[in-house]
Amino acid sequence: MTTGPDEQAGPPTPVGRAPVAVSARSRGERVAAPRPLPVLLVVPAVLGLAAVLLPLAALFPRVDWATFPAAITSPAALAALSLSLRTGLAAMVCCLVLGVPLALYMSRATARLAEVLRIVVTLPLVLPPLVGGMALLYLFGVNGQLGAFLTMFGITIPFSTVAVVMAQTFVAMPFLVISLEGALRTAGNRYEFVAATLGAGRWTVLRRITLPLVMPGLIAGTVLAFARAVGEFGATALFAGNQPGVTQTMPMAIYTAFNGAGVTRDSALALAVLLIVVSLVILLALRDWRRREAW
Amino acid sequence: MTSPAVGVAAAVRVQRGHFTLDVELDVPAGEVLAVVGPNASGKSTFLHVLAGLVRPSVGTVRVGERVLTRRGPRGPQLDVMVAPEHRGIGLLGQDPLLFPHLSATENVAFGLRSAGMRAGPARERARDWLTRVGLDGVGDRRPGALSGGQQQRVAIARALAAEPAVLLLDEPLAALDATSAPQIRQLLAEQVRGTGTTAVVVSHDVLDAVVLADHVAVLRDGELVERGRCVDVFSAPRTAFTAALVGTNLLAGRRDGSGVHTSVGVLEAADGRAAADPPGGGPSPGAPAGRSAPDLPDGGACVVRFRPSAVELFAARPDGPNAFEATVRWLEPATGGVRVRLAGAPELLADLEPAQAQGDWLRPGGRVWARVDPAAVHLAPAP
Numbered sequence: 001m002t003t004g005p006d007e008q009a010g011p012p013t014p015v016g017r018a019p020v021a022v023s024a025r026s027r028g029e030r031v032a033a034p035r036p037l038p039v040l041l042v043v044p045a046v047l048g049l050a051a052v053l054l055p056l057a058a059l060f061p062r063v064d065w066a067t068f069p070a071a072i073t074s075p076a077a078l079a080a081l082s083l084s085l086r087t088g089l090a091a092m093v094c095c096l097v098l099g100v101p102l103a104l105y106m107s108r109a110t111a112r113l114a115e116v117l118r119i120v121v122t123l124p125l126v127l128p129p130l131v132g133g134m135a136l137l138y139l140f141g142v143n144g145q146l147g148a149f150l151t152m153f154g155i156t157i158p159f160s161t162v163a164v165v166m167a168q169t170f171v172a173m174p175f176l177v178i179s180l181e182g183a184l185r186t187a188g189n190r191y192e193f194v195a196a197t198l199g200a201g202r203w204t205v206l207r208r209i210t211l212p213l214v215m216p217g218l219i220a221g222t223v224l225a226f227a228r229a230v231g232e233f234g235a236t237a238l239f240a241g242n243q244p245g246v247t248q249t250m251p252m253a254i255y256t257a258f259n260g261a262g263v264t265r266d267s268a269l270a271l272a273v274l275l276i277v278v279s280l281v282i283l284l285a286l287r288d289w290r291r292r293e294a295w
Numbered sequence: 296m297t298s299p300a301v302g303v304a305a306a307v308r309v310q311r312g313h314f315t316l317d318v319e320l321d322v323p324a325g326e327v328l329a330v331v332g333p334n335a336s337g338k339s340t341f342l343h344v345l346a347g348l349v350r351p352s353v354g355t356v357r358v359g360e361r362v363l364t365r366r367g368p369r370g371p372q373l374d375v376m377v378a379p380e381h382r383g384i385g386l387l388g389q390d391p392l393l394f395p396h397l398s399a400t401e402n403v404a405f406g407l408r409s410a411g412m413r414a415g416p417a418r419e420r421a422r423d424w425l426t427r428v429g430l431d432g433v434g435d436r437r438p439g440a441l442s443g444g445q446q447q448r449v450a451i452a453r454a455l456a457a458e459p460a461v462l463l464l465d466e467p468l469a470a471l472d473a474t475s476a477p478q479i480r481q482l483l484a485e486q487v488r489g490t491g492t493t494a495v496v497v498s499h500d501v502l503d504a505v506v507l508a509d510h511v512a513v514l515r516d517g518e519l520v521e522r523g524r525c526v527d528v529f530s531a532p533r534t535a536f537t538a539a540l541v542g543t544n545l546l547a548g549r550r551d552g553s554g555v556h557t558s559v560g561v562l563e564a565a566d567g568r569a570a571a572d573p574p575g576g577g578p579s580p581g582a583p584a585g586r587s588a589p590d591l592p593d594g595g596a597c598v599v600r601f602r603p604s605a606v607e608l609f610a611a612r613p614d615g616p617n618a619f620e621a622t623v624r625w626l627e628p629a630t631g632g633v634r635v636r637l638a639g640a641p642e643l644l645a646d647l648e649p650a651q652a653q654g655d656w657l658r659p660g661g662r663v664w665a666r667v668d669p670a671a672v673h674l675a676p677a678p
Contacts, residue, residue, distance in 0.1 A: 196379040197386040198406035
């Protein structure tokens with residue numbers, strides 16, 4: 001049996017018969033030129049861009065590039081950077097371990113239950129992080145509901161590195177869960193059922209079908225959660241404190257340095273620039289990865 | 296298996312609101328059963344029961360000697376509901392549903408890998424399958440880089456490579472264009488028969504049933520109304536749906552000495568004995584004896600059928616028997632001529648040659664006279 005010429009998915013033909021499944025949308029093309037917008041809209045649009053870009057750009061001329069290498073390699077700065085990376089990664093892993101199963105169940109819940117869960121999970125996103133830190137302190141503090149119980153076993157969480165990770169997980173989890181749940185709902189369950197009729201058990205379906213299908217959403221959610229964890233300040237300040245080497249992450253170090261204690265204000269500036277550059281690198285890497293994996 | 300003759304045996308009732316599916320069907324091992332019926336007749340529900348997606352209100356599904364579903368009055372402790380992944384029942388729908396993140400080869404190898412085969416041999420086997428479905432050399436492509444017909448070929452290879460005990464085909468050609476559908480239909484027929492796979496195919500298309508299946512079951516409102524070998528059922532349909540499906544005319548009636556009383560009047564069949572066998576175009580060798588016309592008692596309920604080509608149309612009342620007046624519903628193209636649909640319940644079809652259809656006497660809404668050649672009127676007992 002040979003394949004007829006009509007079945008060949010060759011290069012796009014100039015007229016009619018677009019090749020199946022390689023839609024124009026996925027290649028970023030438009031069917032026609034977009035309709036022009038009202039001219040006046042350009043003013044707020046440009047201002048909006050400036051509102052994001054100008055403050056960040058303003059930081060760079062203030063940096064003393066001569067002392068920059070020394071500033072970002074000072075022991076305090078290195079300790080803060082190292083702690084931020086370690087706690088950020090730990091929080092990211094916590095978000096994955098707890099958030100992926102939560103998103104999986106949410107995506108299969110009834111519409112009403114999913115709506116309720118979505119609101120609950122989104123709360124840390126809209127709450128001031130300070131409120132989250134306070135809540136964590138009341139739950140895990142020595143007099144807290146869980147804290148008192150843990151104290152009996154000699155475990156004290158507040159003002160430890162573990163507390164940093166917990167605060168970061170608290171604020172970062174919504175980013176992962178919400179984006180993953182959306183991706184799972186979009187993917188639907190038809191492929192999973194096909195996989196089951198091919199004899200794949202539940203773990204196989206999860207590992208080889210469900211998660212790979214939502215991999216772009218999962219990666220994006222993970223990176224956002226990591227970035228949010230690294231930037232975490234408010235909840236960490238209340239729940240974990242600001243002890244160099246133990247709970248002083250990059251944002252805490254920048255805040256401390258800016259207020260003139262520990263490291264210098266130049267160091268604060270240098271650390272801030274470093275954070276911006278790291279964030280840019282992460283976003284660029286994410287974009288390249290998503291483009292390569294687009295199907 | 297002690298009884299290799301049993302492929303699938305299902306006797307199930309599904310209650311869903313006002314709809315009840317009540318079906319008892321079996322497919323001998325290695326044979327293909329077509330299930331046809333109008334929309335909402337329960338075809339898809341039946342497939343879902345077989346696949347383990349729907350739990351019947353009561354009933355049993357067996358594959359060979361293995362009970363896959365059992366729900367009975369004897370209590371829940373005897374109930375069985377095997378999960379879809381443990382049934383050995385494959386599914387091929389109109390949408391190929393290839394896993395978009397896997398290459399064609401990996402898609403075909405998926406079932407083998409799930410069954411525990413190692414990656415190397417599974418890829419080898421998958422490549423063989425792609426060759427069998429005419430897709431040499433595209434194994435490394437992702438589904439997004441394949442045409443619709445190619446995707447369905449991969450889906451066929453993937454379904455058959457898993458060696459299912461039973462393959463369910465749910466309108467497998469419905470989404471394909473007119474060029475690829477015949478090729479894929481042929482491929483499916485070759486591969487399903489070549490592998491000796493027991494299969495159930497649901498389709499709207501009589502051609503699918505004829506090409507793919509040995510037997511056909513006609514469902515209406517959740518009930519089985521006709522069942523038999525394709526050649527018997529389609530050459531001598533006894534229900535309006537089947538008649539419409541094969542494009543023949545069917546009228547219910549009651550027989551007495553003068554002929555058959557139908558909704559269009561009394562119709563004569565030239566020879567009651569001959570009427571049971573279709574003339575010319577291949578007598579149906581398997582027509583059960585109990586269905587032949589001589590066994591029909593006077594006054595018995597029966598159906599008469601006649602091909603659209605046996606109906607002539609006239610502007611004025613023609614001479615001879617079997618003439619009746621009717622309203623033209625509309626005209627449509629037919630092979631080598633014009634097909635006229637006549638209003639009524641059921642609708643009747645008349646195929647005319649182009650020359651006969653000329654003139655303004657034949658227009659939608661117009662009244663015409665129809666005449667049916669008595670020699671072409673066939674009788675059968677009512678279903």
